[in-house]
Amino acid sequence: MNWKHIVVAGGGVLGSQIAFQSAYSGYDxxxxxxxxxxxxxxxxxxxxxxAIYLDTLEKMKTDPRAYARGLSDRTDLSDExxxxxxxYVEEAYRHLHLTTSYEDAFSNADFVIETIAEDPEQKIxxxxxxxxxxxxxxxxxxxxxxxxxxxxxxxxxxADKYLALHFANEIWRNNTAEVMGHEGTDQKAYDxxxxxxxxxxxxxxxxKKEQPGYILNSMLVPFLSAAEMLLxxxxxxxxxxxxxxxxxxxxxxxxxxxxxxxGLTTAYxxxxxxxxxxxxxxxxxxxxxxxxSYIDEGKTGINAGEGFYKYK
Amino acid sequence: MNWKHIVVAGGGVLGSQIAFQSAYSGYDxxxxxxxxxxxxxxxxxxxxxxAIYLDTLEKMKTDPRAYARGLSDRTDLSDExxxxxxxYVEEAYRHLHLTTSYEDAFSNADFVIETIAEDPEQKIxxxxxxxxxxxxxxxxxxxxxxxxxxxxxxxxxxADKYLALHFANEIWRNNTAEVMGHEGTDQKAYDxxxxxxxxxxxxxxxxKKEQPGYILNSMLVPFLSAAEMLLxxxxxxxxxxxxxxxxxxxxxxxxxxxxxxxGLTTAYxxxxxxxxxxxxxxxxxxxxxxxxSYIDEGKTGINAGEGFYKYK
Numbered sequence: 001m002n003w004k005h006i007v008v009a010g011g012g013v014l015g016s017q018i019a020f021q022s023a024y025s026g027y028d029x030x031x032x033x034x035x036x037x038x039x040x041x042x043x044x045x046x047x048x049x050x051a052i053y054l055d056t057l058e059k060m061k062t063d064p065r066a067y068a069r070g071l072s073d074r075t076d077l078s079d080e081x082x083x084x085x086x087x088y089v090e091e092a093y094r095h096l097h098l099t100t101s102y103e104d105a106f107s108n109a110d111f112v113i114e115t116i117a118e119d120p121e122q123k124i125x126x127x128x129x130x131x132x133x134x135x136x137x138x139x140x141x142x143x144x145x146x147x148x149x150x151x152x153x154x155x156x157x158x159a160d161k162y163l164a165l166h167f168a169n170e171i172w173r174n175n176t177a178e179v180m181g182h183e184g185t186d187q188k189a190y191d192x193x194x195x196x197x198x199x200x201x202x203x204x205x206x207x208k209k210e211q212p213g214y215i216l217n218s219m220l221v222p223f224l225s226a227a228e229m230l231l232x233x234x235x236x237x238x239x240x241x242x243x244x245x246x247x248x249x250x251x252x253x254x255x256x257x258x259x260x261x262x263g264l265t266t267a268y269x270x271x272x273x274x275x276x277x278x279x280x281x282x283x284x285x286x287x288x289x290x291x292x293s294y295i296d297e298g299k300t301g302i303n304a305g306e307g308f309y310k311y312k
Numbered sequence: 313m314n315w316k317h318i319v320v321a322g323g324g325v326l327g328s329q330i331a332f333q334s335a336y337s338g339y340d341x342x343x344x345x346x347x348x349x350x351x352x353x354x355x356x357x358x359x360x361x362x363a364i365y366l367d368t369l370e371k372m373k374t375d376p377r378a379y380a381r382g383l384s385d386r387t388d389l390s391d392e393x394x395x396x397x398x399x400y401v402e403e404a405y406r407h408l409h410l411t412t413s414y415e416d417a418f419s420n421a422d423f424v425i426e427t428i429a430e431d432p433e434q435k436i437x438x439x440x441x442x443x444x445x446x447x448x449x450x451x452x453x454x455x456x457x458x459x460x461x462x463x464x465x466x467x468x469x470x471a472d473k474y475l476a477l478h479f480a481n482e483i484w485r486n487n488t489a490e491v492m493g494h495e496g497t498d499q500k501a502y503d504x505x506x507x508x509x510x511x512x513x514x515x516x517x518x519x520k521k522e523q524p525g526y527i528l529n530s531m532l533v534p535f536l537s538a539a540e541m542l543l544x545x546x547x548x549x550x551x552x553x554x555x556x557x558x559x560x561x562x563x564x565x566x567x568x569x570x571x572x573x574x575g576l577t578t579a580y581x582x583x584x585x586x587x588x589x590x591x592x593x594x595x596x597x598x599x600x601x602x603x604x605s606y607i608d609e610g611k612t613g614i615n616a617g618e619g620f621y622k623y624k
Contacts, residue, residue: 168560176559205556211547215556218542219567223535230530235523244517244527247488248480249570251563255531258561 001195003110004028009126011042011098014143015115017171020049021070023092025200030097032105032130034116039098046096053089053172057082070175070201106133111196113165115143123147124155131157139189141165145217148210150182160186165193166214167202177202178214220258221270225287227255228267232286238308260307264291264300313507315422316340321438323354323410326455327427329483332361333382335404337512342409344417344442346428351410362405365484369398382487382513418445423508425477427455435459436467443469451501453477457529460522462494472498477505478526479514489514490526532570533582537599539567540579544598550620572619576603576612 006027008019015031023029033039059066061082067075072085099105106112112134116126123142134140139161142149153159163181168174177197181190197204205215213221230241242254259267268291271277276284294300294307301307318339320331327343335341345351371378373394379387383397411417418424424446428438435454446452451473454461465471475493480486489509493502509516517527525533542553554566571579580603583589588596606612606619613619 174559176556178556203555203559205548205552205559207548209545209547211542211545215542215548215553216560218547219535219538219553219557220560222538223531226531226534230523230527233523234520235530236517236519236527240517241527241531243515244488244490245531247486247515247517248528248532249563250565251561253562 001192001199003192003196005030005108005110007032007105007109007112008115009105009112009130010115010117011038011045012115012117013045013169014167014171015113016042016045016049017169018113018115018143018167019096020046020053020092021171022200023096024053024071024088026088027200028095028097029092030099030105030109032102033098033100035100039100042098046093050089050093054086056172057086057089068173068175069203070172073201102129102133106130106138107135109134109138111193112138112140113143114141118144118146120147120151123152127152127155127157131155134158137161139163139192141193143167145214146212148182148212149180149185150210153182153184159184161189163190163193164214165197168216171202175202176205176216178205178207178216180207180210180214182210220262224255224259224262224267225271228259228271228287228290229283231256232290233283256308260301260309260311262301263303264294264307267291268295313504313511315504315508317342317420317422319344319417319421319424320427321417321424321442322427322429323350323357324427324429325357325481326479326483327425328354328357328361329481330425330427330455330479331408332358332365332404333483334512335408336365336383336400338400339512340407340409341404342411342417342421344414345410345412347412351412354410358405358408362401365401366398368484369394369401380485380487381515382484385513414441414445418442418450419447421446421450423505424450424452425455426453430456430458432459432463435464439464439467439469443467446470449473451475451504453505455479457526458524460494460524461492461497462522465494465496471496473501475502475505476526477509480528483514487514488517488528490517490519490528492519492522492526494522532574536567536571536574536579537583540571540583540599540602541595543568544602545595568620572613572621572623574613575615576606576619579603580607 006022007030008015009032011031011033019029019031056066056068061079116122140156142164143166149162149164153162156162163185166178168176179194194204211218227241230236231238238256242256245251245254271284271288274284276282277288279285280289298304299306302311305312318334319342320327321344323343323345331341331343368378368380373391428434452468452470454476455478461474461476465474468474475497478490480488491506506516523530539553542548543550550568554568557563557566583596583600586596588594589600591597592601610616611618614623617624
């Protein structure tokens with residue numbers, strides 16, 4: 001793999017993080033955005049990431065707990081080495097190229113990561129257009145959390161070089177990348193993407209076949225649903241349930257602490273997809289109502305300062 | 313709560329641990345067993361527990377990682393204080409009373425914890441007989457993992473003083489006690505059992521109503537099933553799935569490490585209760601076959617030296 005030009009399509013929460021992390025790791029990165037307005041919205045996100053990266057690195061000089069796995073494989077960096085990494089952060093920020101031009105973005109790309117809205121129509125339109133500009137050998141990945149690459153492969157004009165590369169939020173700390181092909185993905189393209197993930201300090205987590213929810217959410221969703229059921233049906237309170245999980249498994253956080261991080265709105269959107277959720281007598285209906293009562297009070301999780309727990 | 317005489321019915325893995333822990337905590341403890349043969353089987357378990365308690369306490373003098381939450385609330389014990397606790401261990405062992413006599417065991421009991429086989433018929437026969445000897449005010453609890461107190465309450469002659477008190481294996485380290493009443497359980501009896509749990513260095517985890525699987529297994533079973541599904545359907549290997557869970561949630565162990573501790577036979581017995589498990593084309597059938605192939609090779613988990621991982 002001798003990729004140089006990486007393109008991230010979309011500048012949202014994850015898109016900006018993937019772009020910044022790739023630039024920090026030495027790639028020549030372009031962020032493709034739909035409009036000038038999108039460019040204006042992306043810039044402060046990148047500035048914030050620069051500040052977080054610099055701040056985290058500086059803290060790593062004195063506090064071992066500040067160590068972020070995505071910033072370096074090593075935990076024993078000297079102050080001089082950290083200062084060098086801070087220069088990489090500055091350089092990454094300076095060199096990030098933002099554009100609305102398909103030709104500018106895609107004609108020279110070795111690898112494209114699509115992070116646009118979770119809307120099939122928008123994704124299909126994007127793939128159809130962008131693929132016209134891509135080199136034959138360019139590899140294309142989606143960061144979609146909820147959709148499968150097989151859904152979009154036919155529109156990419158390179159089904160064998162198309163797959164999913166799924167990042168976690170706060171990529172510089174939570175440095176996992178789930179790699180998932182569809183049936184037609186070429187093994188060589190898959191392996192190149194695994195190498196790319198490693199090269200930007202990610203731990204690649206390899207799926208051998210398509211799976212909705214990848215690996216993590218395939219376990220997290222039923223686990224969190226079970227916890228929501230216990231609370232919504234009045235078996236125990238959130239604190240007791242969390243304490244049980246932590247004492248029983250040694251985990252640092254229980255399900256309701258995790259739900260506060262995921263966000264209660266996301267949890268609500270998952271449960272209302274269940275056909276039973278409209279009936280308040282069913283377990284799913286009780287879970288939906290329980291979550292809605294928190295959301296209606298503005299208690300949507302850690303970002304709001306309160307969810308199942310208070311954070312301020 | 314001024315209980316003095318505690319009776320544990322049954323001397324199996326958990327029964328012997330509950331009895332030993334209660335005696336260590338200062339109670340006058342009797343183990344009731346069905347036969348002289350049961351007494352002979354229980355004695356080496358108690359000897360082993362004495363050795364483990366003494367050994368753990370001795371290690372706590374020099375190694376902070378040896379600390380077991382059930383042995384003391386404090387992590388900063390002096391050597392002299394630890395030596396005193398070791399005397400309690402010796403004393404607990406010396407004073408444990410084993411008997412096959414109902415009258416001897418139950419006529420003086422303040423609190424009885426039933427830990428006999430998970431067989432409804434045996435439990436009912438035991439409750440009918442033992443309750444004839446109990447004082448009116450005696451409280452009765454079951455440690456059953458899989459059955460509900462409401463099933464047995466009618467046979468206890470004290471439905472309002474009957475509930476579940478569910479311990480985890482290796483009680484001296486995993487010091488949780490799930491407390492679960494049935495609809496007819498008196499709140500005062502419930503509160504007394506919570507106090508008792510605290511008095512033997514357990515963290516009481518309070519359920520407000522009956523729930524099969526209590527709190528922990530209500531979450532653990534769907535979580536482990538989801539992980540088994542990913543492996544059995546070929547989405548990813550056990551090590552990748554564990555790594556994903558650990559990196560994604562910060563947990564010290566992933567689902568297959570936990571399954572090795574639970575034991576693959578227990579996991580198998582859970583999955584084959586599912587009606588689909590007989591059909592090898594279904595997900596449950598694939599999980600059953602996957603687990604069976606490990607069990608057939610003797611890889612039943614950590615106690616066998618190998619499960620999903622090797623331990624020797």
